[in-house]
Amino acid sequence: MQRYFVAPEQMTETMVTITGDDVKHIVRVMRMKVGDEFICANGKLRTVRCEMTYFDETCVEAKIIEELSANAELPIEVTVAQGLPKGNKLEFVVQKGTELGAHSFIPFTAHRSVVKWNEKKANRQQTRLEKIAKEAAEQSHRDCLPIVTHVHSIEQLIQTFSTFDLVLVGFEESARMGEHHTFVKALRSLESGQSLLLLIGPEGGFAEEEIKKMTEAGATLCSFGPRILRTETASLYALAAISYHFELKR
Amino acid sequence: MQRYFVAPEQMTETMVTITGDDVKHIVRVMRMKVGDEFICANGKLRTVRCEMTYFDETCVEAKIIEELSANAELPIEVTVAQGLPKGNKLEFVVQKGTELGAHSFIPFTAHRSVVKWNEKKANRQQTRLEKIAKEAAEQSHRDCLPIVTHVHSIEQLIQTFSTFDLVLVGFEESARMGEHHTFVKALRSLESGQSLLLLIGPEGGFAEEEIKKMTEAGATLCSFGPRILRTETASLYALAAISYHFELKR
Numbered sequence: 001m002q003r004y005f006v007a008p009e010q011m012t013e014t015m016v017t018i019t020g021d022d023v024k025h026i027v028r029v030m031r032m033k034v035g036d037e038f039i040c041a042n043g044k045l046r047t048v049r050c051e052m053t054y055f056d057e058t059c060v061e062a063k064i065i066e067e068l069s070a071n072a073e074l075p076i077e078v079t080v081a082q083g084l085p086k087g088n089k090l091e092f093v094v095q096k097g098t099e100l101g102a103h104s105f106i107p108f109t110a111h112r113s114v115v116k117w118n119e120k121k122a123n124r125q126q127t128r129l130e131k132i133a134k135e136a137a138e139q140s141h142r143d144c145l146p147i148v149t150h151v152h153s154i155e156q157l158i159q160t161f162s163t164f165d166l167v168l169v170g171f172e173e174s175a176r177m178g179e180h181h182t183f184v185k186a187l188r189s190l191e192s193g194q195s196l197l198l199l200i201g202p203e204g205g206f207a208e209e210e211i212k213k214m215t216e217a218g219a220t221l222c223s224f225g226p227r228i229l230r231t232e233t234a235s236l237y238a239l240a241a242i243s244y245h246f247e248l249k250r
Numbered sequence: 251m252q253r254y255f256v257a258p259e260q261m262t263e264t265m266v267t268i269t270g271d272d273v274k275h276i277v278r279v280m281r282m283k284v285g286d287e288f289i290c291a292n293g294k295l296r297t298v299r300c301e302m303t304y305f306d307e308t309c310v311e312a313k314i315i316e317e318l319s320a321n322a323e324l325p326i327e328v329t330v331a332q333g334l335p336k337g338n339k340l341e342f343v344v345q346k347g348t349e350l351g352a353h354s355f356i357p358f359t360a361h362r363s364v365v366k367w368n369e370k371k372a373n374r375q376q377t378r379l380e381k382i383a384k385e386a387a388e389q390s391h392r393d394c395l396p397i398v399t400h401v402h403s404i405e406q407l408i409q410t411f412s413t414f415d416l417v418l419v420g421f422e423e424s425a426r427m428g429e430h431h432t433f434v435k436a437l438r439s440l441e442s443g444q445s446l447l448l449l450i451g452p453e454g455g456f457a458e459e460e461i462k463k464m465t466e467a468g469a470t471l472c473s474f475g476p477r478i479l480r481t482e483t484a485s486l487y488a489l490a491a492i493s494y495h496f497e498l499k500r
Contacts, residue, residue, distance in 0.1 A: 099479055101475075140480075180497060183498055227351055227493075228349075228389065236483075237350065243475045248434045248475060
């Protein structure tokens with residue numbers, strides 16, 4: 001059944017009101033009619049099955065038939081902070097990371113980021129990434145809509161460390177030196193409901209100075225196995241492993 | 251240090267001979283000179299550090315300085331059989347799957363594959379995917395070069411089942427029905443050195459008839475967590491989880 005995210009205020013006790021691009025998708029692409037059913041999630045863990053009662057060019061209304069229990073969210077809130085990579089890799093990270101259960105994404109300008117975003121580009125990219133996250137969340141049947149923040153500097157990123165239960169940095173040198181146990185120990189130390197910030201460098205990895213600042217601020221360095229992963233693959237490895245550890249092994 | 255794969259016969263006890271596209275990369279792109287060092291792997295678990303002794307337009311020769319111990323291979327040989335997906339998703343699966351440690355890839359024509367390959371296209375695609383695997387294997391510091399086979403039919407694929415220790419099928423319905431333990435049990439049943447065939451359907455998933463044939467031939471159906479993954483993400487989830495289970499938890 002087709003799925004759509006709506007803002008929390010668009011979902012009352014009994015009704016859902018849909019506006020914006022999704023109206024076109026429901027009416028034109030899916031050609032749904034009054035009486036047809038679809039699923040709506042408010043992005044805050046409330047997911048409902050509903051039946052269309054009215055539509056026009058700008059608005060679809062539907063009555064709620066059934067409250068569905070939310071069960072597609074990772075028990076750990078994982079925020080992926082990705083050093084700005086080249087090309088369309090950030091879109092890839094947001095799309096695949098959303099499928100794999102990430103709670104939020106923070107793009108940040110790392111020392112070795114080749115790409116630079118000015119304010120205008122940063123705003124445009126944020127809107128674009130939010131759209132990609134919404135589509136991926138609908139397709140993968142998420143109950144929460146991942147948050148994509150505005151681009152951060154490394155200093156701004158470090159200031160957020162204290163709001164997380166654990167901060168992990170993917171560090172290529174750890175992989176080269178054969179250190180493969182820190183990530184497992186870190187996951188074992190986490191409990192359901194806790195939050196994890198996962199930092200991934202851009203193509204060239206983190207600069208020494210960045211590693212120093214991050215570890216001084218309490219971050220733990222770790223590897224994701226013996227192979228050297230590209231920047232856009234690292235967070236996906238971590239998210240899949242987190243899902244395996246917390247969702248499948250239980 | 252730069253890495254290159256060579257055919258086993260290009261590596262003797264003491265020397266490596268490089269021919270083909272890599273010569274251009276070494277001489278023109280990297281601008282290496284006699285005396286410069288690089289790493290060579292023969293794709294069969296022998297990896298060496300070597301020093302260039304001679305080059306011309308078509309050939310580079312290097313003497314072996316050090317035998318490196320091979321340690322970047324998954325302890326389980328994982329073959330990813332991917333139902334032909336749309337667009338460039340198969341290239342993506344091979345690139346990322348190679349980074350994540352896959353041993354081989356078998357593209358196959360599934361009932362719901364929209365794309366059809368004739369003989370000419372199949373040959374061209376195989377060559378292209380082999381090139382992608384080689385580049386990804388070099389970049390991720392693999393010691394083995396993943397094999398990409400010619401496209402299989404589902405019947406040909408089923409005939410290979412008996413050559414694997416375990417055959418798993420990613421099945422969306424298992425995810426929907428909340429079955430999340432089979433994959434873990436399957437991994438727990440495997441030991442280092444054993445082989446796993448992982449079957450992933452195309453965009454529309456497997457047809458009922460295919461599921462029937464595969465399970466009758468001994469395959470086990472499993473889910474990769476509670477979220478619905480796109481076809482190109484499923485094998486990456488499985489490979490990351492396998493790495494976590496066999497390489498990190500030890």
